[in-house]
Every structure is written in C-alpha cells, then in structure tokens.
Amino acid sequence: MGDAAGLAARRAALTALRAGDEDGTWSNRAVPAAIADLADARDRGFAAHLAYETLRWEGTLDAALSLVCSRPLAEVERPVHRVLRLGAVQLLVSDVPDRAAVDTSVALAREQVPRGRAKGAGGFVNGVLRALARQRHDLPWPSREDDPVAHLALTTGHPDWIVAELLERYDVERTRAILVADDVAPGVTLRAVGDRQTLIEELRAEGLEAVVGEVDEAVRVPGADPRRLDAVAAGRAVPQDEASMRVAHASGVRPGSSVLDLCAGPGGKATHLARLAGAVRGEPGPGGADEPPVVAVELHPHRAQLIRDAARSQRVAIDVRVGDATEPPLSPGETFDVVLVDAPCTGLGTGRRRPEVRWRRTPDDVDDLAALQRSLLSAAAARVAPGGQLTYAVCTWTGAETDGVADAFEASPAATGFTATGRRQLLPDRDDTDGMFIATWRRDGDR
Numbered sequence: 001m002g003d004a005a006g007l008a009a010r011r012a013a014l015t016a017l018r019a020g021d022e023d024g025t026w027s028n029r030a031v032p033a034a035i036a037d038l039a040d041a042r043d044r045g046f047a048a049h050l051a052y053e054t055l056r057w058e059g060t061l062d063a064a065l066s067l068v069c070s071r072p073l074a075e076v077e078r079p080v081h082r083v084l085r086l087g088a089v090q091l092l093v094s095d096v097p098d099r100a101a102v103d104t105s106v107a108l109a110r111e112q113v114p115r116g117r118a119k120g121a122g123g124f125v126n127g128v129l130r131a132l133a134r135q136r137h138d139l140p141w142p143s144r145e146d147d148p149v150a151h152l153a154l155t156t157g158h159p160d161w162i163v164a165e166l167l168e169r170y171d172v173e174r175t176r177a178i179l180v181a182d183d184v185a186p187g188v189t190l191r192a193v194g195d196r197q198t199l200i201e202e203l204r205a206e207g208l209e210a211v212v213g214e215v216d217e218a219v220r221v222p223g224a225d226p227r228r229l230d231a232v233a234a235g236r237a238v239p240q241d242e243a244s245m246r247v248a249h250a251s252g253v254r255p256g257s258s259v260l261d262l263c264a265g266p267g268g269k270a271t272h273l274a275r276l277a278g279a280v281r282g283e284p285g286p287g288g289a290d291e292p293p294v295v296a297v298e299l300h301p302h303r304a305q306l307i308r309d310a311a312r313s314q315r316v317a318i319d320v321r322v323g324d325a326t327e328p329p330l331s332p333g334e335t336f337d338v339v340l341v342d343a344p345c346t347g348l349g350t351g352r353r354r355p356e357v358r359w360r361r362t363p364d365d366v367d368d369l370a371a372l373q374r375s376l377l378s379a380a381a382a383r384v385a386p387g388g389q390l391t392y393a394v395c396t397w398t399g400a401e402t403d404g405v406a407d408a409f410e411a412s413p414a415a416t417g418f419t420a421t422g423r424r425q426l427l428p429d430r431d432d433t434d435g436m437f438i439a440t441w442r443r444d445g446d447r
C-alpha cells in the first residue's frame with residue numbers, strides 16, 4: 001500500500017470512529033459509510049480492520065497510552081485522542097511497521113487541529129507513540145492468578161464489569177473463550193426467504209461461496225457484502241444471524257398460527273414468523289383464510305416503517321401497529337397462538353459485529369433494561385391464547401436480563417397457567433452465533 005493510500009485508509013477509519021463518538025452511529029453503519037469512497041478493496045479492508053480493532057481494544061489501548069502519555073488522557077482533546085488510539089492499535093494489535101504507524105498518526109493529528117496548533121499536536125502524538133513502541137513488549141498487565149478480572153479485561157479488550165458478569169456464570173476458561181470469540185467478526189449469514197437451494201445457486205452463479213447453515217433457512221456466504229447482493233435488495237434473502245432465526249423456530253409458530261410480535265422493529269423476526277405462519281401475500285393461507293393475522297407492535301414510528309418496508313419486500317402480510325408493548329394497541333381480550341417479546345436489551349451478544357457495544361453499556365443499563373423486560377413479558381403473557389406459546393428473547397448474556405427476567409416472570413402472578421418449555425443461552429464460542437437468550441412457556445389449554 002502506497003503512503004497516500006495508507007493515509008487515506010487510516011483517515012477513513014478515523015472518520016468511522018468520529019461518527020461513533022460524536023453521533024452515536026453504530027460501527028456496522030459508520031464503517032461501511034466511511035470506507036465507501038476508497039477505490040481499492042484492500043484499502044477498504046485495511047480501514048475497516050483498523051476501525052473495528054480500535055473499537056474492540058479501546059480499553060486496553062487507553063490503559064497502554066496512559067502509561068506513556070505525559071498528561072491524563074481525559075485532558076487530551078478528543079480528535080487527538082482518537083488518533084492516538086488508532087496509532088496504538090497499529091502498534092499493539094495489527095501487524096503494522098512502527099514507522100508507518102507513527103508517521104501516519106502524526107500526519108492525521110496535524111489535520112485534526114487548527115493550523116496554528118498542527119505542529120504541537122503532531123509532536124505530541126509522535127512522542128507518545130514512539131514511547132509506546134518502545135514499551136509495548138513490557139506492558140504491566142496483571143497476571144491471571146493475581147487479578148483474573150483485570151487480566152481478562154485487558155487481554156481480550158472488554159470492560160471489567162462485563163468480565164466479572166461472565167465470571168459469575170462461567171469459569172475462567174469458558175469466560176476467556178466467550179470473550180475471545182466476541183472479538184472475531186462473524187461471517188455473513190442470510191435467511192433464504194423462498195427456496196434455500198435456489199438462493200444458493202443464485203449466489204454461486206455470482207461467484208460467491210454459498211453453503212447451507214444449521215438452521216433450515218440459513219445460507220452462509222463468507223466474504224460477501226450483503227449490501228451489494230441483488231437477492232437482498234429484492235427481498236429473496238435477509239442478512240440475519242442464525243441465533244435470530246432460531247428465535248422464530250423456538251416460538252412454536254406453524255402454518256396458520258396467529259402471531260403477535262411485541263417489540264418488532266425493524267422486522268427481522270416478524271417477517272420470518274410471518275413466513276413460517278404462511279402469511280405470504282398472493283398465496284392462500286394454510287387455514288383457508290387469505291392471510292393469517294401477524295401483528296407487529298413497535299414503539300418508534302421510524303422502526304415500524306422499517307417493518308412495513310421489510311414485509312413489502314419479502315411479500316409477507318403483517319399488521320404493523322405503533323405503540324407501547326407494555327400497554328399494547330390491541331382489542332381487550334385479543335389473544336394469539338404465538339407471542340414473541342424480542343425485548344430491548346444491553347445487546348452484548350452482538351459484540352462480534354458492533355464491538356463498541358461493550359463500552360457503551362453500563363451496569364445501570366442492565367438493571368433498567370431488565371425492569372423494562374419484566375413489564376414487557378408480563379404484558380405479553382396476557383395475550384397468549386390457551387394452548388399458545390410465549391417466547392422471551394434478548395441478544396445478551398447478563399444474568400439480570402436473561403435468567404433473571406425469566407425467573408422473575410415465573411415467580412409472578414402473570415405466569416399462572418404457564419409451563420416452562422425451554423431456556424437456552426446461545427454464545428459465540430460454542431454456537432458460533434450472536435449471544436442470544438431464548439426462553440419459552442406454554443399456556444395451559446388446547447390450541
């Protein structure tokens with residue numbers, strides 16, 4: 001890679017980091033947008049790699065930079081701090097020669113500040129990164145025996161509280177395996193909307209490697225860019241992790257089921273449920289009716305619109321209603337065979353594709369979201385028809401969400417007449433999926 005291309009790629013990575021910092025844009029959007037203008041695929045790959053690794057290793061990079069920085073990092077202006085992180089990731093994580101890492105960082109630092117201060121910013125970044133390059137084989141991280149939480153946090157790039165959270169549920173070896181797996185970007189998985197084999201043949205005809213996944217509709221397409229696939233644009237395939245596909249299969253839906261999805265935006269699971277229920281536009285429904293009722297509730301109007309768009313593209317019939325699922329916009333007494341609460345959660349289980357989630361969430365978020373999930377689950381239980389099934393799913397692994405919410409539900413009056421039928425925590429190390437928790441209950445009676 002030439003000097004100019006190398007600098008442009010690093011500048012693009014910096015743009016993605018800034019979008020996350022300043023506007024809260026998630027990396028799975030910010031990175032593709034920031035690298036789109038780079039002409040060479042290798043430059044795009046390098047820029048994406050740097051951006052994602054910087055986000056993953058933020059805590060470790062800051063800990064290392066603090067050791068060599070002459071002033072507290074909190075006092076370093078934000079744009080220069082971002083350049084330091086980007087430089088540090090090249091020295092500590094990526095296989096980039098020291099000189100290229102330092103020189104490009106100096107050039108970027110000079111661009112980040114008003115012209116009068118460019119020289120000072122460049123000199124500062126030069127000094128810090130050179131000092132880090134000298135010390136990088138000698139970083140004083142605690143040993144696993146002395147402080148397992150800090151050791152795992154610094155050597156896998158996670159905050160202490162998430163490590164401690166996992167250590168409450170798993171031993172040190174398993175915790176390390178989960179955290180290491182959380183640092184590896186997943187391959188692309190598609191849900192085939194129609195016939196899976198036809199989709200595989202279409203993808204192979206485009207020169208892509210496409211193989212079946214474990215779930216019935218899953219197709220793995222390593223190395224593909226889903227945004228560039230005709231099949232995705234035309235609604236014949238949906239980018240979706242297999243853990244999410246498993247939620248629809250765990251819900252007990254079958255052809256003709258009536259379905260209520262209470263937290264439905266942007267519609268990944270609602271459209272899958274509609275397919276499995278047979279609510280396909282232009283095809284007679286399995287129960288004789290044209291379209292079995294699939295109702296999707298979503299709090300935010302713009303996310304409700306995404307469900308409508310997805311339903312239209314995938315040719316499924318969904319009645320989308322904007323409202324608060326704790327008091328759902330339904331007729332009194334209206335019940336369904338299948339009720340899903342795919343609740344708002346800390347989202348730690350999506351860290352492979354959005355690594356910054358680990359730094360954005362706090363332990364307070366866990367408690368607030370667990371409380372919301374408990375109310376959503378109680379409201380959902382009231383809408384399950386006799387013989388129907390209730391499903392609670394969250395893409396996270398904290399104990400207070402997952403099992404804590406399921407236990408609280410089972411101990412509450414809302415669970416009267418329900419029998420637990422399954423609980424499962426999917427995790428990236430063992431299942432090679434997002435970290436998704438799924439719990440199901442059957443309501444007494446005949447369906």
Ligand SMILES: C[S@@+](CC[C@H](N)C(=O)[O-])C[C@H]1O[C@@H](n2cnc3c(N)ncnc32)[C@H](O)[C@@H]1O
Pocket residue numbers: 244262263264265266267268269270297298299300303323324325326342343344345
């Ligand atoms: C985890 S996402 C659901 C993802 C969706 N099931 C899918 O597969 O595409 C949770 C959704 O719940 C919505 N939400 C949050 N609070 C809600 C509430 N009180 N009532 C209804 N929807 C809510 C959020 O806006 C978000 O779209």
